[in-house]
């Protein structure tokens with residue numbers, strides 16, 4: 070089965086989705102990698118949305134290799150109303166709309182009957198070139214595929230093109246792959262080719278890549294390895310000569326049962342997406358950091374708001390805000406400073422006080438009451454407080470106050486910036502949110518916060534940093550990149566903040582955090598203040614966190630560490646895998662226009678569910694790691710503004726995001742860890758407001774979570790269904806339950822921890838973890 074794209078028509082006259090076979094050819098229909106057709110409602114018909122739903126980039130939408138038969142066979146997800154349709158066997162796919170440029174395609178596209186796809190569009194216009202695109206020669210070359218459906222020895226030999234000229238996508242694409250071991254054991258694939266291009270502006274150079282898929286359906290073993298890359302991106306000024314371009318390689322044949330895989334950026338990912346690779350640190354840096362790591366990232370985010378009303382816009386605290394005062398607080402560590410009861414006691418300067426009240430803050434939350442004086446006293450802090458209870462202000466306000474008291478260098482241009490505070494968080498959207506909070510509280514002061522994260526244009530990012538930077542909000546990959554480029558110096562760092570600290574110190578990010586504190590110039594832990602915040606803290610992570618903190622750090626726990634927010638009404642529904650979609654539909658129909666986040670475990674599921682809901686006329690958008698940053702931000706903004714009241718998300722949106730009026734969270738798939746569950750449902754019921762969370766529990770796959778779930782439910786005074794107790798009870802001793810498994814403490818781990826979670830250790834939850842790993846590359 071080949072991947073096929075049909076998009077030679079725009080919307081039909083009434084603009085509505087029409088599922089009849091007759092209209093088939095008149096519609097924008099897209100065949101997914103699992104071989105089903107998806108159509109999109111009129112309002113969804115644009116490249117960004119469609120590409121996002123289909124799990125690959127806009128570029129990939131137009132330049133996508135064939136789908137493998139294997140993934141088609143594996144799929145159990147079926148799109149609605151599609152089964153009646155004939156599979157379209159038409160071999161040639163055309164794209165009459167091209168891809169933005171005005172040049173002529175003079176490439177030597179070739180189509181082989183029965184097995185090829187070709188693009189007859191105009192040339193690909195690169196962005197950033199001076200004077201725009203001028204009909205360059207070359208354009209996007211076609212492909213010739215020799216793959217056949219029986220998986221016999223073949224290959225995919227791309228056409229070759231060379232181009233000269235200005236702007237546009239020059240050079241060519243010649244590609245092929247080698248699939249060493251397909252489902253049938255045949256050897257076929259597509260092999261890398263080469264391209265050459267020259268030109269100024271735009272995307273100069275070409276792509277040289279190879280794809281190697283040696284996966285094995287049964288074991289799920291595979292891997293992607295970046296083979297190489299060469300210079301060629303003219304990032305930054307949007308002008309330059311590209312030679313060579315991108316040379317990458319995909320290797321899907323990792324043969325590592327433990328799930329270790331690498332991932333090369335761009336292109337087609339191969340099959341078995343659910344058990345997709347975990348990104349290595351080096352790969353992540355390559356992806357995020359290197360200018361040479363693939364097609365240039367041109368996205369520049371919209372500027373942050375300038376009007377006061379937007380900067381300080383906020384939502385009201387809820388009816389349960391005052392109940393925060395009843396939550397038990399545990400402060401441990403020597404000589405903890407006394408808590409404050411009001412913001413006045415925080416001793417904030419005029420500007421900060423004004424900004425606090427313009428933000429609608431009347432009285433501090435418990436984590437602020439305790440956290441602010443601890444930080445102001447110069448102590449290191451590990452703080453744990455429930456989701457949505459104001460942890461961000463708890464660290465921002467005392468840091469900014471210290472800067473106002475002691476003075477910081479006013480922002481001025483310099484080729485190297487030396488921030489006094491560095492805040493790191495695991496996702497791009499979260500770090501951006503923290504930056505906006507910092508900017509809000511620093512409003513009218515000389516303190517300049519800056520944000521840096523992956524997925525946006527590096528040249529733009531660097532220019533923003535060089536204008537001046539006192540507080541640097543960063544995701545780890547981009548932070549290391551800027552340090553490596555010599556744009557960020559660490560010697561003046563006084564504060565290092567890890568938000569979502571348990572996530573920043575778990576396997577995925579720990580090496581990056583260790584590298585950061587060991588970076589040249591970074592003050593030792595004795596010389597800086599290190600602050601950690603989260604709603605969850607597994608005890609092993611707490612112990613490791615101590616490496617980053619002074620010996621006498623203070624541990625602050627508001628409520629039960631790892632406990633769910635009690636303002637969220639939690640319902641667990643027993644389901645089987647195949648009834649989930651109907652149940653979701655029923656639920657969303659009942660909730661009307663309530664803003665709802667639907668969490669799924671894989672990016673592919675996110676695409677499917679979002680598409681499914683769109684087809685059911687529920688205005689839905691999605692966010693996950695395969696969407697381009699521009700698309701991710703657009704999705705979030707559409708959701709925030711209520712234009713799309715339903716957001717389907719992977720774990721990328723589970724932590725930290727503070728979105729007004731999210732009344733409802735649905736766990737369409739249960740997460741693989743209880744901490745993840747706590748963060749997900751914490752997207753609702755924030756700041757004293759109430760919310761609801763409905764979770765679909767499939768005993769076949771979710772049993773390992775049952776005991777922890779029971780504990781979290783009862784800890785938050787929720788009804789525990791009888792059947793769940795039974796599942797949890799029977800899980801004991803039968804599913805490899807291990808009482809010495811992963812632990813979370815109700816208190817400071819230095820006291821030895823006081824209650825243990827019954828969540829099995831990671832090795833025993835390997836099945837769901839594999840799926841979770843599929844989304845790992847979307848962190849940062």
Ligand SMILES: Nc1ncnc2c1ncn2[C@@H]1O[C@H](COP(=O)(O)OP(=O)(O)OP(=O)(O)O)[C@@H](O)[C@H]1O
Pocket residue numbers: 383384386429430431432433434437454455456457458459460461462603604724725726727751755756
């Ligand atoms: N003292 C306060 N008074 C009123 N609103 C507040 C106060 N403190 C924080 N808020 C608001 O509460 C909301 C949640 O705060 P924040 O995002 O800092 O929570 P959090 O504890 O970091 O949550 P998460 O664990 O999900 O990251 C934000 O909209 C914030 O502006």
